[in-house]
Amino acid sequence: xxxxLETRNxxxxxxxxxxxxxxxxxxxxxxxxxxxGPNGAGKTxxxxxxxxxxxxxxxxxxxxxxDITSVRRDRRVARGLVRTFQINQLFGKLNVAESIGLVIxxxxxxxxxxxxFAGKLPxxxxxxxxxxxxxxxxxxxxxxCAGLPYGKQRLLEIxxxxxxxxxxxxxxxxxxxxxxxxxxEVLDRISALPSDVSILLIEHDMDLVFNFASRISVxxxxxxxxxxTTAEIANDPRVREVYLGGGDx
Amino acid sequence: MAKTDMTPNGAKVVKIMRRPVRWSLAEIAFWLLAVASxxxxxxxxxILTEIAGLAILALSLDLILGYAGVVSLGQAAMYxxxxxxxxxxxxxxxxxxxxxxxxxxxxxxxxxxxTSFLLLRGADLTRLMVTLGVAAVLFEVAxxxxxxxxGADGLQGIWIDPILGLFDFDLEGHxxxxxxxxxxxVLFVIARLVVNSPFGxxxxxxRDNPLRASAVGxxxxxxxxxxxxxxxxxxxxxxxxxxxxQQFISLDVxxxxxxxxxxxVLTIGGPGYLYGGMIGALAYKLIQDALSGFTPQYWQFWVGxxxxxxxxxxxxxxxxxxxxxxxxxxxxxxxxx
Numbered sequence: 001x002x003x004x005l006e007t008r009n010x011x012x013x014x015x016x017x018x019x020x021x022x023x024x025x026x027x028x029x030x031x032x033x034x035x036x037g038p039n040g041a042g043k044t045x046x047x048x049x050x051x052x053x054x055x056x057x058x059x060x061x062x063x064x065x066x067d068i069t070s071v072r073r074d075r076r077v078a079r080g081l082v083r084t085f086q087i088n089q090l091f092g093k094l095n096v097a098e099s100i101g102l103v104i105x106x107x108x109x110x111x112x113x114x115x116x117f118a119g120k121l122p123x124x125x126x127x128x129x130x131x132x133x134x135x136x137x138x139x140x141x142x143x144x145c146a147g148l149p150y151g152k153q154r155l156l157e158i159x160x161x162x163x164x165x166x167x168x169x170x171x172x173x174x175x176x177x178x179x180x181x182x183x184x185e186v187l188d189r190i191s192a193l194p195s196d197v198s199i200l201l202i203e204h205d206m207d208l209v210f211n212f213a214s215r216i217s218v219x220x221x222x223x224x225x226x227x228x229t230t231a232e233i234a235n236d237p238r239v240r241e242v243y244l245g246g247g248d249x
Numbered sequence: 250m251a252k253t254d255m256t257p258n259g260a261k262v263v264k265i266m267r268r269p270v271r272w273s274l275a276e277i278a279f280w281l282l283a284v285a286s287x288x289x290x291x292x293x294x295x296i297l298t299e300i301a302g303l304a305i306l307a308l309s310l311d312l313i314l315g316y317a318g319v320v321s322l323g324q325a326a327m328y329x330x331x332x333x334x335x336x337x338x339x340x341x342x343x344x345x346x347x348x349x350x351x352x353x354x355x356x357x358x359x360x361x362x363x364t365s366f367l368l369l370r371g372a373d374l375t376r377l378m379v380t381l382g383v384a385a386v387l388f389e390v391a392x393x394x395x396x397x398x399x400g401a402d403g404l405q406g407i408w409i410d411p412i413l414g415l416f417d418f419d420l421e422g423h424x425x426x427x428x429x430x431x432x433x434x435v436l437f438v439i440a441r442l443v444v445n446s447p448f449g450x451x452x453x454x455x456r457d458n459p460l461r462a463s464a465v466g467x468x469x470x471x472x473x474x475x476x477x478x479x480x481x482x483x484x485x486x487x488x489x490x491x492x493x494x495q496q497f498i499s500l501d502v503x504x505x506x507x508x509x510x511x512x513x514v515l516t517i518g519g520p521g522y523l524y525g526g527m528i529g530a531l532a533y534k535l536i537q538d539a540l541s542g543f544t545p546q547y548w549q550f551w552v553g554x555x556x557x558x559x560x561x562x563x564x565x566x567x568x569x570x571x572x573x574x575x576x577x578x579x580x581x582x583x584x585x586x
Contacts, residue, residue, distance in 0.1 A: 051464065053460070053464075072468070073463040073464065074463050074466045074467055074468045074469070075468075077463075077464065077465060077466035078466055082464070082465070083464055085461070085464070089458050089460055089461035089464070090457075090458065090461065091453065091454050091457040091458055091461065091462075092457045092458070093453065093456075093457055094450070094453055094454070094457060095265065097262045097265045097266060098265075098266070098450060098453075099454075101262070101266065101450065102447070102450040102451055102453075102454050102465075102467075103465040103466070105447040105450065105451075106447075106451060106465065106466045106467055107466060110447045111447055111448065111451045111466075111467060111468075111472075112447075112448055112475075113446055113447045113448055114442070114443045114446045114447075114448035114449065115442070115446065116442075116446060116447075117266075117267075117270045117442065117445050117446060118266055118445060118446055118447045118449070118450050119262065119263055119265075119266025119267065125255065125259045125260075125262040125263045125266070126255060126256055126259040126262075128259075128262045129256055129258030129259040129261065129262050130256070130258075130259075132258065132262075133258055138258050138261075141258070141261060141262060141265055142265045142268075160461070160465055161464075161465070163465070164465050164466055
């Protein structure tokens with residue numbers, strides 16, 4: 001198996017707080033990998049380091065073998081490293097079609113085109129429509145993002161990332177806050193993602209983790225605590241003690 | 250575009266994307282009224298020229314504030330430099346007005362581009378202070394460089410040739426008004442294209458959520474530099490137009506008052522739909538005119554009071570009103586963005 005995303009001794013200090021401690025991590029091609037850990041373990045900080053929202057104190061990040069530690073955020077996206085956010089980050093005043101459209105347009109290298117109206121290039125409208133249909137958003141294409149029901153917003157949150165055609169997708173608690181009734185819809189979309197997309201999933205919902213992931217890493221206090229197959233992690237007594245709290249349902 | 254092999258939802262998307270691009274009846278009516286003012290209000294052309302100039306300044310501010318979320322209290326920097334550049338060009342090179350506008354645009358763009366990098370870090374307060382500071386610095390530079398700018402005495406001896414060699418600038422301001430209105434319309438049409446282009450959508454993404462914009466591949470800083478430079482060119486043209494229609498420049502063009510006027514006008518009309526600057530400029534000048542006739546000494550008191558009331562009542566009102574009217578005329582939902 002080839003490694004698509006790798007960190008070497010990645011560290012991030014916020015003053016005295018060691019948010020990420022010497023994390024050396026590998027994500028294999030086509031992986032369905034989960035990152036779990038108690039609250040405050042530094043999972044989101046880790047994603048922020050990978051995507052360039054935060055600069056690491058030390059250590060390196062490699063994407064397909066290239067050092068991207070000091071590569072700009074949008075360039076990482078252009079190289080195929082895309083994320084979703086734990087708290088929805090949408091374009092409040094734009095509608096669903098415009099939001100998805102601008103991501104596609106940027107990916108295709110048209111983001112600087114100021115001399116023609118958007119939505120005129122053949123193919124883009126169809127791609128917007130296809131993606132919206134895939135994510136159950138075709139009925140709300142003309143609705144501003146800010147006014148969508150929460151479940152739809154959550155789906156759009158993921159659809160925006162998919163519109164950037166990721167090769168490596170980092171998902172920060174995609175089902176967070178989604179009511180039980182809508183949850184299966186979100187999960188179905190995630191399961192339906194193409195198998196050549198490598199996925200790292202941060203999640204609190206253990207059912208989702210065990211259903212989705214074939215490999216699990218456990219982060220505790222900013223450091224990698226354990227890593228293994230789903231079965232190994234589920235049966236690891238140390239993991240049960242620090243994270244699963246000994247009680248499984 | 251190959252309509253035949255487009256999916257039904259694809260066609261729906263095309264329709265949605267076209268919505269803000271179609272000229273609505275309200276828009277057409279607005280511009281017809283503007284043209285009508287040329288013929289119906291010949292005695293008001295001087296004040297209408299001022300309004301058109303102020304509207305272009307506010308339009309330049311709308312590009313950054315309404316579409317990229319960048320607040321500024323220093324638009325006078327680009328306006329003033331554009332005014333002086335056009336004035337010096339007229340004195341030392343040629344009085345040909347159209348090339349003078351381009352010189353003003355270039356001067357405004359250069360100043361904006363050079364200072365845009367100061368705006369990339371920091372939030373609203375930082376940006377307000379930086380833009381304010383840049384304009385204050387340029388004001389003092391123009392004041393000290395009296396050998397070039399005329400300093401506090403103003404720049405005199407500007408002579409502008411007839412437009413296209415045909416239309417002479419007259420004392421009643423007829424030519425000046427038609428000229429200003431034409432420039433305003435051309436700049437408006439370009440702005441309308443830009444804000445509805447893929448580039449414009451990336452700006453709106455930055456405005457609504459810079460974090461997410463960068464996370465879907467939008468180079469946020471590059472886009473901000475680009476739109477700030479464009480805005481600078483617009484402000485520069487507004488300044489050049491002032492020079493050409495007044496044929497005199499005072500230090501006021503670089504003053505804080507000029508920046509504040511632009512922001513006030515845009516606030517009255519509402520940012521983010523391009524008409525705010527024009528509606529605001531019209532309302533502001535009419536109020537100013539009416540009040541200064543009514544209470545010559547205290548009109549600023551009333552303008553100030555009205556502005557406070559206006560902002561408290563809600564500055565989205567006029568914008569929402571226009572959107573509602575457009576939507577009703579169109580018979581569909583408002584395409585707010």
